[in-house]
Amino acid sequence: GENVEQHPSTLSVQEGDSAVIKCTYSDSASNYFPWYKQELGKGPQLIIDIRSNVGEKKDQRIAVTLNKTAKHFSLHITETQPEDSAVYFCAADGSARQLTFGSGTQLTVLP
């Protein structure tokens, strides 16, 4: 089955700086890579996703990149704000078309 690894497990940045979270996956059949944000006391919420036929996607301060050859994808948050502090999860759909999640990254944006 699919295996997704996520790094780092914790990340602290100063407000206004950029944050980058990286994931690798094992199943070459994966073609969908969503990112979820989990705020304290809430369930994970989809914030952005990318398909395998696209190398990069942007939505305001958030961008995702995908390198299918290397089987890795990344989340980039620019101009970070305190409300960006949360746990972020990457995921890949695998050949079974069910999501396998990474272990999560606790992002803290310091004011």
Next chain:
Amino acid sequence: DAGVIQSPRHEVTEMGQEVTLRCKPISGHNSLFWYRQTMMRGLELLIYFNNNVPIDDSGMPEDRFSAKMPNASFSTLKIQPSEPRDSAVYFCASTQIDRGLVRAFFGQGTRLTVV
């Protein structure tokens, strides 16, 4: 739509008691997933249903865990008997296939504490 609804939000029970967690998926979604989240193991898939039929329960930790989906709008996850190591946040998610992509929507979770 109100999203995926889970109940209760919090449950505290004594070891050995039966616990039932409930989930109402988003109307029209045909797949439902149960996850367990702990600090040690992160987000683990326990079981998922497709059109109310259990497809993969390989993540269910033991026979003490069971899940049902009697209809398209309701699912339960039962733990009997419960143990302290079952303490975790349990999430339910329903998915929508959008142009071949699996978009998952999570509930708010049930925080279970077994003492």
